[in-house]
Amino acid sequence: MPRILTLGEIVVEIMARDVGQSLGAPGVLLGPYPSGAPAIFIDQVARLGVPAALVGCVGDDAFGRLVTARLAADGVDVSAVAVLPDATTGAAFVTYRGDGGRDFVFHIADSASGRLGAAQLSPQALQGCTHLHVMGSSLFAPGIVEAALRAVAQVRAAGGTVSFDPNLRQEMLARAGLKAALRQVLAQTDIFLPSGDELTLLVDAEDEATALQRLQALGVREVVIKRGAAGASCIHAGGRSDVAPLAVEEIDPTGAGDCFGGAYVACRLLGHPPEEALRWANAAGARAVTRRGPMEGASTFTELAALLGRVPAPAA
Ligand code: ATP
Numbered sequence: 001m002p003r004i005l006t007l008g009e010i011v012v013e014i015m016a017r018d019v020g021q022s023l024g025a026p027g028v029l030l031g032p033y034p035s036g037a038p039a040i041f042i043d044q045v046a047r048l049g050v051p052a053a054l055v056g057c058v059g060d061d062a063f064g065r066l067v068t069a070r071l072a073a074d075g076v077d078v079s080a081v082a083v084l085p086d087a088t089t090g091a092a093f094v095t096y097r098g099d100g101g102r103d104f105v106f107h108i109a110d111s112a113s114g115r116l117g118a119a120q121l122s123p124q125a126l127q128g129c130t131h132l133h134v135m136g137s138s139l140f141a142p143g144i145v146e147a148a149l150r151a152v153a154q155v156r157a158a159g160g161t162v163s164f165d166p167n168l169r170q171e172m173l174a175r176a177g178l179k180a181a182l183r184q185v186l187a188q189t190d191i192f193l194p195s196g197d198e199l200t201l202l203v204d205a206e207d208e209a210t211a212l213q214r215l216q217a218l219g220v221r222e223v224v225i226k227r228g229a230a231g232a233s234c235i236h237a238g239g240r241s242d243v244a245p246l247a248v249e250e251i252d253p254t255g256a257g258d259c260f261g262g263a264y265v266a267c268r269l270l271g272h273p274p275e276e277a278l279r280w281a282n283a284a285g286a287r288a289v290t291r292r293g294p295m296e297g298a299s300t301f302t303e304l305a306a307l308l309g310r311v312p313a314p315a316a
Helices: 037-047 062-074 141-156 170-174 178-186 208-218 256-269 276-287 301-308
Strands: 004-007 011-016 029-035 054-058 082-085 089-096 102-107 133-134 161-165 224-226 232-236 240-243
Touching: 004 037, 004 141, 004 256, 011 062, 011 276, 029 062, 037 054, 037 062, 037 133, 054 062, 054 089, 062 301, 102 170, 133 141, 141 161, 141 178, 161 178, 161 256, 170 178, 208 224, 224 256, 224 276, 232 276, 240 276, 256 276, 276 301
Parallel strands: 004 054, 004 133, 011 089, 054 082, 133 161
Antiparallel strands: 011 029, 089 102, 224 232, 232 240
8 A cells, every 4th residue: 555755844824815915904814725836735634435544743732633634534653753842833925916826924934843853753754655645845944854765775675666846936936945956856856747837947947848859858757737627647667648627616726736646646556647646636636725715625536536537536
């Protein structure tokens, strides 16, 4: 049986109720909702019934308990989530612009999440792990980069596979050494899940075709391109698959990429071929945007099947 592990930030999200509202206005705030890109990813994996575990840190506070309780209830193994008595759980604040964009204010680097380090990668945390998923957004502190690289090395040494979603935010790119760390992860990645210009950015390519050649030369065997409301594509050993977006009403786009990634990786680990995994992932991303709150739209196979109008097929 596969077991998927990820590591990184565990936070709550507090958001504006409607598009165009600023967080400072009275009656605008909604939340806290469980969040953090790796947490959303792994929650989606667990909702699909695949064994899932998360390594991270929370404070000994109500926000930390809110997220870990949700993850545990959805089936994620949170035994390697450290509860730190002298730190607070991180938070992200989101507003929605009229042009479809979002603005974030993060309290993460100085939160419990920033204290994640390689020491947390105990043999118990890694035990039975057949696949590791790395989020670029998690690599915001040297200790976390070290932990991620060590986890990649250990999982690969044990015969496991690695997936990588850069999940970059513009302000992160200014951080010294981040691009080099992301490239180190990329060079050991089996499944790469970029969106927007992340495909070309990390391999310094001018266009998609050049980027794909360079990724293949690095040994990346599957590239899954997320295209928001335009669907998704997958370039794999058997060729190329594209999937059109499902028609849904978008309520809250945050978390779509993480749910998409969780579903794609879970399906591949269950033995589904890339084009089949892409269809489930496309549905997971689409369903995620129909729910307010980044983790609220993580789906079961039954929910995805209802959206796709087909019988659920949890195992290939
Ligand atoms: P985020 O970082 O906000 O989680 P992302 O950029 O990583 O997002 P997206 O490309 O926004 O990821 O979304 C992932 C996938 O979810 C898309 O490739 C698509 O399959 C699906 N999806 C996203 N938005 C929509 C939408 N409005 N309608 C239908 N499907 C969508």
